[in-house]
Amino acid sequence: HTPSHNLVYKGLAHVPEGRRIFQQMTVLENLEMGAYLHKKPTREExxxxxxxxxxxxxxxxQVAGTLSGGEQQMLAMGRALISHPKLxxxxxxxxxxxxxxxxxxxxxxRELHQSGTTILLVEQNAEMALQVADRAYVLESGKIALSGTGRELAESDSIKKAYLGG
Known part of the structure; x- marks a missing residue:
């Protein structure tokens, strides 16, 4: 069992629900926090x-707390990516x-995945998630109800009716 604070050293990066950026710090300071394994991000990073x-x-x-929701999401993703995660x-x-x-x-x-980053995505927007997923799992009450490739589930009549409005 690896303590959670050591998981980043093993190549894990997490963008939590609600983004959880450092609101009082600038965009650059938030990115620097993501690169703390190397002390400071390089110019190239x-x-x-x-x-x-x-x-x-x-x-x-700019102070991160003043960014729009979309910009905060991009910042949270950038902060995670600057650590060069395996997952x-x-x-x-x-x-x-x-x-x-x-x-x-x-x-x-999609671009991150195509460039070789493994992604575990938890997402309620089933239509968008299935478009980018190699493998997909539908959870109901914490249990796997259905699984398959993203394409299989996107084309499934039961999934279309239950989750895609079709």
Missing amino acids: LKDIFTRFPRLQERRD LMLDEPSMGLAPILVGQIFAII
């Missing part, structure tokens, strides 16, 4: 994050976001 999330570069000196856990990344931002967040999730 910051460039990678700012390329992926250009809004964060524009707001790098990125995302808990409800679309919660409370406008539909256009949900699309942007899922485009980033």
